[in-house]
Amino acid sequence: MTFSSIHITGIGGYLPERIMSNAELENLVDTTDDWIRERTGIQQRHIIGADQMTSDMAVEAAGIALADAGITIDDIDALIVATTTPDLIFPSTATVVQSKLGGKGFPAWDIQAVCSGFVYGLAQAEGMMRGGMFKRVLLIGAEAMSRIVDWKDRGTCILFGDGAGAVVLEAGAPDAENGMIGSVLHADGSYRDLLKAHHPHPPSSPELHHEMHHEAADFSIDSAGAAAVEMKGNEVFRVAVTKLGDVVKEILAKHELNGSDIDWLVPHQANIRIIQATAKKLKMDLDRVALTVSKHGNTSSASVPLALNDLYVNGRLEKGQLILLEAFAGGFAWGANLVRWSK
Template sequence: MSLLPNLPPELAKLMLRRSQIVGCGAYLPARVVTNAELATRVDTSDEWIVERSGIHQRHVAAEGELTSDLATAAARSAIAHAGIDAEEIDLIVLATATPDRTFPATATRVQAALGLHKGFAFDVQAVCSGFLYALTVADNFIRSGQVKTALVIGAETFSRILDWNDRTTCVLFGDGAGAVVLRAVDGEGTTADRGILSTHLHSDGRHHDLLYVDGGASSSSLVGHVRMEGREVFRHAVVNLAAVVQEALAANNLTAADIDWVVPHQANRRIIEGTARKLGFPMERMVVTVGQHANTSAASVPLALAQAVADGRIRPGQLVLLEAMGGGFTWGSALVRM
């Protein structure tokens, strides 16, 4: 079925342009912190953490290892997987809530590290939904014809904003980075096209105080720590994620049966299971990696995507649905044919 309205030929051509994911990459810091190690620091246990989140371990950046370092490593991995030269990249969009500095954008440091001197680079901040926001921004630049090749990255060093004495938050998060390379391709305007078929973004600032960091340049001049009302976040997450997935399906005249894989935000296995039940998706079609790297915020969706592509679960031509929710609240989804 065609998704195109009756448009003049010059506009229809732009509408036919798709953003195809041609490369996926990931990076996790070398240091692994297990639940058993955390149990020596705070009042918790491996059983308590696994039962409530499905997390077994998380990776933590080394001293002096910055978000830009993680992002650059993931970017190089994605560029190598795409089989392109870095010089072909016109745009870098980096999603992060833990930038190297207040300014300049961490994306510009990645740009320099990759040896690029053309195009443009900037950051996007939507916390755990950040990668989907960044993907949407890059997709729109490609659809408009302004960009041919884009690098989209989600990278975080959340360990730097955790209160390691707060067992309700420190056990849930980790550090990491994931990246994809997008290239402009021509489509037919149908759901059979390879590339990003649609993206759907939302936010609701009324819930700001349910998940936030208690610091900032404007408010306190301090970095602050993550604060979260876990039960409320869980409740909103299942509802909002199920709704935004249904929105993507309806926009493309598809049903859950048409989707090969769902790549959810890796915040908590129980949220993933709750969303799957609400949507009627079998868990066998949900990519779940939270146990290995915990919640890496903006990095979690591209990390999970890269792992599923690398191990052969996600293959060219398959229909994949990405979804995430983060502080703000922000949430979103993207439907992609690989």
């Protein structure tokens, strides 16, 4: 059996209770609220609790999405978690989430494409569902980025926040005119040194001879682990603007659409200037762009579903609207999805 239509039938988001303002960051590193706002558009970010893990945030978002779809975990055929900050090296965070939700038996796995993880996951799920492998898939983007930033590096610690977003995808639902339209994905590993989180002793390195632990610790500027985000900001910005512009043109051309056909742009929330540049290439006003970067910061793979959820919970999505999701990530990896809203 194959399915001709794939729909988002449930959506949910979760943000940790703790909010870190730019003013608080002024006490940690040499920066100012004005500088952060001007360069990134970020005003605040949410920080995971000391007793929480990535899987805990994923479970919260997933529970909301399942309830929104009117189903339970027992109705799910597969579970995918997009994350760069897993609970453990193995097993996958998806299996942890599955267990915490009370699910058993169905396949569960992680996908790692950093900030593009949700976009990659959506493309992967759509392809598998169209082929008839699954009817209902729970897709989650969840990140505890605060656990891997260097809180003494003012160039990166100001950017990231924590959170989770989730969607339920259902194949073969009525309303075949709407739903998933298609995706475009790319990667180029030659750029990997421009944006990375490098561990001095990665799991596959011969230098790693000590026992590795992953423990939730009280947050402080010293709480970052050995893996810390490193970024060459100016170079990343230039490539991101170019690649996102290209992938937007590619996916529109592939489906014989124009920028004027897009009702909502749901971009990765990395930097307001990158978002503005992409919207300009599409000739879109910012009032047609989902914007959460000021409130959330960069939540990596959780960014796109959280931005989509923000539109949804505020009643801004209407049935039949055309939505373009796009993201750019370390690797570099980038991609876009087209969805005609059907809820």
